[in-house]
Amino acid sequence: MACATASEGKTDIMATGISGSTVLVTGGTGSFGSTLARRMLASDAAQVRIFSRDETKQDQMRRDLPDGRLRFYLGDVRDPASVRNAVVGSDYVFHAAALKQVPSCDFFPLEAVRTNVIGSNNVIEAAFDAGVKTVVCLSTDKAVYPVNAMGMTKGIMEKTVQAFARNHPDAATKVCIVRYGNVMYSRGSVIPLFVRQLCAGEPVTVTDPSMTRFMMTLADSVQLVEFAFEHGTSGDLFIKKAPACTLGTLVEALADLFGVSPSVKVIGVRHGEKQSESLATREELVRSVTIEDYLRIPLDARGLDYGLYYDEGDLNERWVEDYNSSNTEQLAVDEVKSLMMTIPEFVQELAQAGRVVDTVGRADLP
DSSP states (O other): OOOOOOGOSSSGGGGGTTEEEEEEEEESSHHHHHHHHHHHHHHHHHHEEEEOOOHHHHHHHHSSSSTEEEEEEEETTTTTHHHHHHHOSEEEEOOOOOOOOOOHHHHHHHHHHHIIIHHHHHHHHHHHHHHSSSEEEEGGGSSSSSSSSHHHHHHHHHHHHHHHHHOOOSSSEEEEEEEEBBTTTTOOHHHHHHHHHHHOOOOHHHHHHHOOOOOOHHHEEEEHHHHHHOOOOTTOOOEOOEEEEEEEEEEEEEEETTTHHHHOOEEETTTTSSOOOOEEHHHHHTTEEHHHHHHHEEOOOOOOOOOTTIIIIIITOOOOEEEETTOOOOHHHHHHHHHTTTTTHHHHHHTTOOOOOOOSOBEEEO
């Protein structure tokens, strides 16, 4: 599929072939997976398959989303047989299943390898064997200059996708990657923890107030996946440009929205955390193409001729800085408040706390 240009406008997922197709979402009961499933159903997918290992979450999702086009497959990406069972007959696969918690992956790194690396390869191989048209794999900013097992295994996952594309240039199955930072208010993110602490009158536990993180909503992450799905070629990696803020700014914004004066307890950096996160390396940026609000990093398709690495080099290489949460656009408190007000679940949380706040984060009640 040809790459888009900046003049082609925003992605219209209805034009991508979802209508009438069978779509598989691995890790489909998670925050991202369940949101994407709803989007696929709204795009007239003939069938949306949810593949995960948690039967309780599947049962809850079945109750929350009673749609006859939704089918549930119990299994684990670590098990090739269960993956194949879900993949066969699918037109498109969105691979979101992963171990994502930084501390737990650091304590049990081989478990992260089995899910994030071997499990991802199982999905890719099953999709290739079944003749799936497109696979989009979800990665993380922690895969860039990784310092923890979660990021390292996600980085190897990315290399696994790129190796497949490089070794199967004529494959009917297209596999590409999206990379994004922490999704605001998703399961396991820090914002629900801060909200709970603020509402309970507890001290807000902050690792380091000056630590920066990208601010991306769940809607942003889904739009990134849709953009890659429509515009990517095999081996491509897509990034959505995103603003960032410090944890201190985030706490101040949340406290203002809830109308409280928080007590902040600095607990220090946890296992495997960085002061800032990067979405793209310097080496990737010199090969990147800007499309609207996205960066497309094409596959490095060089072969095993080591002379290209050691003897000749690349005269087009130039020195640039990596794209990280400290050198991107920095949000002020009011801007973070406005961004939070675009998240329906957070607005509902405010309402339950008796706060009436407008769309730019101004409180109508004390």
